[in-house]
Amino acid sequence: MPEITLRPATPKDLDALVRLEQQCFTEDRLSRRSFRRFLDMPQDRLIVAEHGGRLLGYCLVLMNAATRLARIYSIAVSPEARGQGLGERLVRQAEQEAAEAGRIVMRLEVREDNAGAINLYRRLGYRQFGTYRDYYEDHGDALRFERRILYYEPSREFPTVPYYPQTTEFTCGPAALLMAMAALDEQQPVNTLEELRIWRQATTIFMLAGHGGCGPHGLALAAWQRGFHASAWISQEGALFKDTVRNEDKKRVLELVHEGFLTDIGHTGIELHHDPLTLESMERALHEGRVPVILISTWQLNHSRIPHWVTVCAIDDRFVYLHDPEIDTDAGETVADKQYLPIDRRVFTRMSKYGRNQPLQAAVIVGPRR
Secondary structure, eight states, X not given: OOOOEEEEOOGGGHHHHHHHHHHXXXXXXXXXXXXXXXXXXXXXXXXXXXXXXXXXEEEEEEXXXXXXXXXXXXXXXXXXXXXXXXXHHHHHHHHHHHHHTTOOEEEEEEETTOHHHHHHHHHTTOEEEEEETTOSTTOOOEEEEEEEOOOOOOOTXXXXXXXXXXXXXXXXXXXXXXXXXXXXXTTSOOSHHHXXXXXXXXXXXXXXXXXXXXXXXXXXXXXXXXXXXXXXXESSOSOSSGGGOOOHHHHHHHHHHHHHHHHHHHTSOOEEEOSOOOHHHHHHHHHTTOEEEEEEETHHHHSOOOEEEEEEEEEOSSEEEEEOOOOOGGGTOOHHHXXXXXXXXXXXXXXXXXXSSSOBOEEEEEEEEO
């Protein structure tokens, strides 16, 4: 008996697709017109499973033209072909084709009472991130799942950067710096104590609410004090993050801390640039064996306008690859979600500007030990 083969759908499959849809679903069916339209969409993928000239399944994947997201819009397996792993094959093929098209994340919706499909998606590594209420024709709810499908393959072109997650909500800067230093020296301690030591050295004292974060001056000093070459690139002069606090006494503290950083930097060989760091400069630094630590706005990641430090590990013609030290375990994130995270170059350019009126761009480039 011939094997079930997967291939791209063609207009000749239209009648069979409609029959399969009627066979598999009683509600929320795709119409003949819809199938015809999807067959004509060059950026989308309609994959069919064929056996002996008959269609036994399909998977329709939509590719968002404005983002790096893909979405399994519909998937069906005929009753006679169920229990043979065909659904998993279709999903994996959809992921492969979406990744080859440069999509980073695959998303899908599934009925909350479809236990079999939910178990399959969880087994394949999908995690729930939301719910659509009243999504189906019968007013049933849909669970939203997603999985990262595009991963960076480390090469000798750039330094290999080990991953280290921040252990407090206010130490993204120290964690990002630790990753950069550990990439250049395997003997560099990477632990919570060292993370907190760097925070004590680099903190601006106040920022937004809670404990203050770290600024580029302090992080550059922390790297220098540990024996590494360091340079800081800052698009603004003066004390940073003053607009995040309202109390005048706190503003004065920020100014004093800034003055102290400048005095200390003056006694080192740290290069201080009051210019934004370009993508080309970051890529050149990586090729030279140095590692950039970049301040970003998290709006593009989670719609929260928070300053956040990440480590740039690699750059190619499509993506900037980051180690993001923050793992949201409550949302089901794991280390794999935050290592070599691919960010579209244009999106990264927007991310690397914090603030609205006078966006701040800040970076620290860590070089080999002196």
